[in-house]
Amino acid sequence: MAFVYKHGEFCCGDLPLTTIAEACGTPTFVYDFDAIRRQVQALQQSLSELSPLIAFAVKSNANLTLLRFLANLGCGFDIVSGGEFYRVLQAGGEANRVVFPGVGKRRDEIRDAVDQGVLMLAVESGEELAAVAEVAKQLKKKAAISLRINPEIDAKTHPYLATSLRESKFGVAHTEGLQLFKQAADSPHLEVVGMSVHIGTQVFTEQPFVELCNFCKDYHERLKANGVVLRYLDIGGGLGIAHKAEDETVTPQRYGEIISQYLGELDLQLIIEPGRSVVGNAGVLLSSVLYRKQNFDKRFVVLDASMGELIRPSLYGAYHEILPLKEKRAALSPADWVGPICESADFLAKARPSPEVAQGEQVALLSAGAYGFVMASNYCGRPRPAEVAVMDGKWYLIRKRESYEDLIRGEEIVDLPIN
Ligand code: LLP
Numbered sequence: 001m002a003f004v005y006k007h008g009e010f011c012c013g014d015l016p017l018t019t020i021a022e023a024c025g026t027p028t029f030v031y032d033f034d035a036i037r038r039q040v041q042a043l044q045q046s047l048s049e050l051s052p053l054i055a056f057a058v059k060s061n062a063n064l065t066l067l068r069f070l071a072n073l074g075c076g077f078d079i080v081s082g083g084e085f086y087r088v089l090q091a092g093g094e095a096n097r098v099v100f101p102g103v104g105k106r107r108d109e110i111r112d113a114v115d116q117g118v119l120m121l122a123v124e125s126g127e128e129l130a131a132v133a134e135v136a137k138q139l140k141k142k143a144a145i146s147l148r149i150n151p152e153i154d155a156k157t158h159p160y161l162a163t164s165l166r167e168s169k170f171g172v173a174h175t176e177g178l179q180l181f182k183q184a185a186d187s188p189h190l191e192v193v194g195m196s197v198h199i200g201t202q203v204f205t206e207q208p209f210v211e212l213c214n215f216c217k218d219y220h221e222r223l224k225a226n227g228v229v230l231r232y233l234d235i236g237g238g239l240g241i242a243h244k245a246e247d248e249t250v251t252p253q254r255y256g257e258i259i260s261q262y263l264g265e266l267d268l269q270l271i272i273e274p275g276r277s278v279v280g281n282a283g284v285l286l287s288s289v290l291y292r293k294q295n296f297d298k299r300f301v302v303l304d305a306s307m308g309e310l311i312r313p314s315l316y317g318a319y320h321e322i323l324p325l326k327e328k329r330a331a332l333s334p335a336d337w338v339g340p341i342c343e344s345a346d347f348l349a350k351a352r353p354s355p356e357v358a359q360g361e362q363v364a365l366l367s368a369g370a371y372g373f374v375m376a377s378n379y380c381g382r383p384r385p386a387e388v389a390v391m392d393g394k395w396y397l398i399r400k401r402e403s404y405e406d407l408i409r410g411e412e413i414v415d416l417p418i419n
Helices: 017-024 033-046 064-072 082-090 107-116 126-139 174-185 207-225 252-263 276-282 312-316 404-408
Strands: 003-006 009-012 028-032 053-057 076-078 098-100 120-123 143-150 190-196 232-234 269-272 283-295 298-303 322-324 333-338 347-354 362-365 386-391 394-399
Touching: 009 017, 017 028, 017 283, 017 362, 017 386, 017 394, 028 033, 028 276, 033 053, 033 064, 033 252, 033 276, 033 386, 064 076, 064 082, 064 394, 082 098, 082 107, 098 107, 107 120, 107 126, 120 126, 120 190, 120 232, 126 143, 126 174, 126 190, 143 174, 174 190, 174 207, 190 207, 207 252, 252 269, 276 283, 298 347, 312 347, 322 347
Parallel strands: 028 386, 053 076, 053 269, 076 098, 098 120, 120 143, 143 190, 190 232, 232 269, 298 333
Antiparallel strands: 003 009, 028 283, 283 298, 283 362, 322 362, 333 347, 386 394
16 A cells, blocks of 8 residues: 555655645645555566567546656556647657557547657547548558457446447457457458457456457457558556555556466467556645534535545445545544535435544545546536645655636637627
8 A cells, every 4th residue: 555654644655645635735645656656567467578669548537747757667558549649749758659449539639649659549439440541641651550459258347337238338348359350351441450459457366358359369360361460459457456455456467477377378469458456546635624523413524625636436336445644543434524515416425334523624535546537527617626646755746736727727708799
């Protein structure tokens, strides 16, 4: 765990988080960059036999300092939009280490990606294939592509987080893939270099990864038998992380063993797209208690953080541990932890056994490094929070808290006649 109590203070490494909460205010995201490096190195080590390209899933955390740090650690990037591509390039990432899946790429996004020479666009439909070929033709370039195949594997995760069920919108049905691969190979404007898959996210068990490896091996054989020769196999991300002490997950070490065991013999360069497993447990969201109240028989703690900063409890029923920054050994009683937003869906924890907390007391919401800030919104006129990096006991502000001016940037007041 990147965050632990030391001498009664909840710390990142040796740094008490109250230091950051006092200096930057709350709500604020804090990331432990030593832990992030350890996670990347654990993946690099566990897969060292295959030396994969680790294409970090930018959607999980797109902070520029983080992207720069990961690029320096040797990572590439998995992007799903022109906006993420822009961020990667701004951070100093190289286009030829970028993979670009996504079911709805716009032509301008395809054009930029082909023009800058991304490693491959993962094409997700027949119509998109035609669009990429057309754009490449206009640019007088050959577009490097993979096809994203839906292998029809149940990742046994939350329904919103599964991506390769029969009813999922992602990728091309495995039953159609071969025909589309052949079609792509025939295009003078396309260079078919890879196959991409991604079964879902927050995957807790080994079985779906084993099924995925078996699927990839068989499919690759079939492609080869049909004259389709590939260079890359991109198996996506998905490795789950523990949100509670008792959660059992597939460790990076075990993941590496499985992948190496099943895909070790393959004559393809492996690509993985981890997001959550790299940054999820390396981040917390600091918040302060605004008010406590009892409504009928229910105890509420009102925080200055909300679904606006961490939407995961509302959207997926996700469990995020909430710990006071000053350790306490008090009796626990159930409380709903809620934010200031005018929605009953605005909660961070429900009926959670909790200690008494004081007004103004600071707390940390754990496992908030992935799909935290990136999913934050300005709903209800809330500036998005600050982001802080910690390394070697020092902290750095890597994103200022938004201001009220930021909230209205780009708007024009047009004085429309009232009659
Ligand atoms: N590759 C592709 C094609 C993906 O769609 C995703 C995640 C990843 C890689 C990274 O997966 P990871 O290693 O992070 O599990 N907002 C949700 C998560 C949505 C993930 C979407 N795709 C959440 O808060 O749980």
